[in-house]
Amino acid sequence: MGNVTRASADVQVSPVPQEMTGPRGPKPRTVLSRRNIMIYGTLIMVSLYYMLPLYVMIVTSLKGMPEIRLGNIFSPPVEITFQPWVKAWAEACTGLNCDGLSRGFFNSVRILIPSVLLSIAIASVNGYALANWRFKGSETFFTILIVGAFIPYQVMIYPIVIMLREVGLYGSLTGLVIVHTIFGMPILTLLFRNYFASVPQELFKAARVDGAGFWGIYFRIMVPMSLPIFVVAMILQVTGIWNDFLFGVIYTKPDLYPMTVQLNNIVNSTQGVKEYNVNMAATILTGLVPLTIYFISGKLFVRGIAAGAVKG
Amino acid sequence: METNQSISIKNLALSFGALDVLKDLNLDVGQGEFLVLLGSSGCGKSTLLNCIAGLLDVSDGQIFIGGRNVTWEEPSERGIGMVFQSYALYPQMTVAGNLSFGLKNAGLPKAEIEERVNRAAKVLQIEPLLSRKPAALSGGQRQRAAIGRALVRDADVFLFDEPLSNLDAKLRADLRVEIKQLHQKLSNTMIYVTHDQIEAMTLADRIAIMRGGQILQLASPNEIYNRPANKYVAEFIGSPTMNFFEGDIVGGDGLRFSTGDQFFPLEGYEFHNGTPVQGPAWFGIRPEHMVTGAEADTAAIRLNGSVELVEPLGSDTLARVAVAGRSLWVRMDGQALVRDGDSVTVGFDPARANLFDKSSENRI
Numbered sequence: 001m002g003n004v005t006r007a008s009a010d011v012q013v014s015p016v017p018q019e020m021t022g023p024r025g026p027k028p029r030t031v032l033s034r035r036n037i038m039i040y041g042t043l044i045m046v047s048l049y050y051m052l053p054l055y056v057m058i059v060t061s062l063k064g065m066p067e068i069r070l071g072n073i074f075s076p077p078v079e080i081t082f083q084p085w086v087k088a089w090a091e092a093c094t095g096l097n098c099d100g101l102s103r104g105f106f107n108s109v110r111i112l113i114p115s116v117l118l119s120i121a122i123a124s125v126n127g128y129a130l131a132n133w134r135f136k137g138s139e140t141f142f143t144i145l146i147v148g149a150f151i152p153y154q155v156m157i158y159p160i161v162i163m164l165r166e167v168g169l170y171g172s173l174t175g176l177v178i179v180h181t182i183f184g185m186p187i188l189t190l191l192f193r194n195y196f197a198s199v200p201q202e203l204f205k206a207a208r209v210d211g212a213g214f215w216g217i218y219f220r221i222m223v224p225m226s227l228p229i230f231v232v233a234m235i236l237q238v239t240g241i242w243n244d245f246l247f248g249v250i251y252t253k254p255d256l257y258p259m260t261v262q263l264n265n266i267v268n269s270t271q272g273v274k275e276y277n278v279n280m281a282a283t284i285l286t287g288l289v290p291l292t293i294y295f296i297s298g299k300l301f302v303r304g305i306a307a308g309a310v311k312g
Numbered sequence: 313m314e315t316n317q318s319i320s321i322k323n324l325a326l327s328f329g330a331l332d333v334l335k336d337l338n339l340d341v342g343q344g345e346f347l348v349l350l351g352s353s354g355c356g357k358s359t360l361l362n363c364i365a366g367l368l369d370v371s372d373g374q375i376f377i378g379g380r381n382v383t384w385e386e387p388s389e390r391g392i393g394m395v396f397q398s399y400a401l402y403p404q405m406t407v408a409g410n411l412s413f414g415l416k417n418a419g420l421p422k423a424e425i426e427e428r429v430n431r432a433a434k435v436l437q438i439e440p441l442l443s444r445k446p447a448a449l450s451g452g453q454r455q456r457a458a459i460g461r462a463l464v465r466d467a468d469v470f471l472f473d474e475p476l477s478n479l480d481a482k483l484r485a486d487l488r489v490e491i492k493q494l495h496q497k498l499s500n501t502m503i504y505v506t507h508d509q510i511e512a513m514t515l516a517d518r519i520a521i522m523r524g525g526q527i528l529q530l531a532s533p534n535e536i537y538n539r540p541a542n543k544y545v546a547e548f549i550g551s552p553t554m555n556f557f558e559g560d561i562v563g564g565d566g567l568r569f570s571t572g573d574q575f576f577p578l579e580g581y582e583f584h585n586g587t588p589v590q591g592p593a594w595f596g597i598r599p600e601h602m603v604t605g606a607e608a609d610t611a612a613i614r615l616n617g618s619v620e621l622v623e624p625l626g627s628d629t630l631a632r633v634a635v636a637g638r639s640l641w642v643r644m645d646g647q648a649l650v651r652d653g654d655s656v657t658v659g660f661d662p663a664r665a666n667l668f669d670k671s672s673e674n675r676i
């Protein structure tokens with residue numbers, strides 16, 4: 001007992017408890033600390049650097065040619081005109097056609113939708129099978145797929161031309177859709193496989209005990225759980241395919257060129273004066289689709305990337 | 313096959329590549345029996361359970377459930393329900409959706425599904441939770457829902473894979489009691505995997521102690537505690553662990569165990585199969601079979617030592633006592649007033665000891 005009383009007596013030495021006068025509650029923060037100035041200063045500088053070209057594009061596209069010739073690219077338009085936008089969309093000439101970017105837009109949509117749906121559908125099933133159903137040779141299959149992701153496109157361009165020609169799809173939209181689907185496969189499969197592998201194995205086991213089969217588990221368990229990764233895949237594919245230029249030029253013909261190729265043809269057309277306002281409007285129009293996608297799904301994108309894409 | 317056997321496993325082997333996880337394993341589980349697979353992490357308990365469930369393809373051997381050879385059958389065809397450590401509830405479905413998923417897959421009529429779900433929910437007292445998603449449930453509620461999912465299947469066999477490991481201590485104790493009551497009520501066969509000896513001792517009709525993919529001892533909790541088949545089992549069961557003396561069993565006037573300069577007479581010891589043995593051995597005695605204070609004065613063996621460490625638990629007090637250069641754990645009364653440094657006399661009756669062969673470590 002002696003020890004116990006001695007120990008408890010030691011604790012209360014100072015008669016005035018310090019905690020009555022010392023700091024209390026939330027720690028005060030300085031708004032204009034040197035650190036904050038550094039952080040926000042840098043952020044504002046970087047934002048300006050990226051926003052400036054966009055600003056120039058927008059104001060230029062809203063000016064008439066006489067105003068542009070004054071040469072002051074940063075000044076806002078004196079007289080706002082939407083004529084350049086109308087021209088870019090419906091009237092600008094590329095080669096023989098003079099119906100503006102609209103033709104390219106609809107070509108791109110006709111390429112985009114089937115390519116995105118097809119590639120995501122196939123890749124998600126691939127990834128699911130690789131992650132959850134270890135079949136014979138699944139490791140080998142996966143390795144081949146990964147190696148495929150690192151082969152330079154250029155190597156495959158000509159063989160694919162020949163293959164498409166042999167099956168009679170060269171120069172058609174169907175051919176281009178197939179090309180996009182194939183080229184998206186390695187990275188998308190990897191993406192889906194990693195995401196599905198991060199889904200707890202016990203969930204998969206529980207579903208098997210509950211009598212769900214390969215497709216039952218895929219549609220009823222995996223897909224509903226994996227919205228973020230589908231959004232990530234969709235964004236990757238939409239932007240990638242929409243922005244594609246090379247495959248569009250190679251595997252289609254002028255009537256069927258996607259929007260990017262048409263944009264190039266408008267901007268680089270050598271006849272007449274350079275209509276900067278029309279070029280700017282055409283460029284913004286072309287970039288609008290990926291931009292919209294980013295804005296709509298920004299949050300889901302970040303969540304999906306964090307959840308699956310980064311993990312090994 | 314005998315008819316009262318619910319599960320029968322014959323010469324089961326399973327390997328992952330070069331790693332043999334289960335080797336020539338045989339196990340019979342009676343109808344309505346509560347069998348606990350107990351062992352440290354990585355000994356193959358989950359693997360064995362997954363083999364029974366059909367979630368892993370066996371490398372060799374056969375599995376019978378209810379007299380039927382199910383070795384090649386799908387998990388859903390085996391008449392089992394399974395509960396997992398991580399609950400494994402389908403996150404996008406409500407509790408009711410989780411419970412009915414398997415029944416829908418089996419193509420049961422809607423009315424019957426509803427009836428079964430409601431019945432299971434009632435048994436587990438999760439009726440108010442049926443329309444909630446798993447994310448809106450506490451850990452205990454989730455595990456109840458997971459048990460419900462196994463329950464609705466009306467399976468003959470329930471498989472549990474460490475169902476309580478993710479819960480906090482209080483909830484674990486509560487749910488443990490509920491599982492026991494559930495078994496009393498349903499009386500179907502249960503195989504329950506755990507690494508927690510308290511769960512094993514309290515729940516099991518029989519415990520299978522596993523190590524390295526093999527079953528070391530399969531017996532009632534009482535038998536396992538009182539007559540462990542080998543030194544590993546003796547050390548695994550009981551906390552604090554059994555105290556061991558290293559020495560020899562020697563003859564002379566009656567058999568004695570000699571360790572250091574001490575002799576423990578073995579007249580009262582019940583040798584395995586009734587055949588006394590001599591030679592190098594381990595002498596094990598549980599902390600709760602050692603006494604101190606006045607009781608020690610009348611004990612057959614008395615050792616003098618000093619207390620090194622005290623762990624008061626309220627109901628009991630555990631003390632580590634240094635005796636002749638070695639430490640012994642002693643379980644004392646909760647009100648015992650001991651402090652480190654105190655000198656104590658510990659006593660015990662060698663008849664309560666467990667003797668193990670030195671080299672084979674099997675009970676002698």
Ligand SMILES: Nc1ncnc2c1ncn2[C@@H]1O[C@H](COP(=O)(O)OP(=O)(O)O)[C@@H](O)[C@H]1O
Pocket residue numbers: 328331333351352353354355356357358359360
């Ligand atoms: N899918 C697997 N692939 C390879 N080894 C595995 C796999 N699953 C389990 N193992 C190994 O098998 C052994 C037993 O695992 P397990 O049955 O999960 O042990 P526990 O008794 O803890 O449940 C461990 O050594 C583990 O590493």
Ligand SMILES: [Mg+2]
Pocket residue numbers: 357358359474
């Ligand atoms: Mg386990």
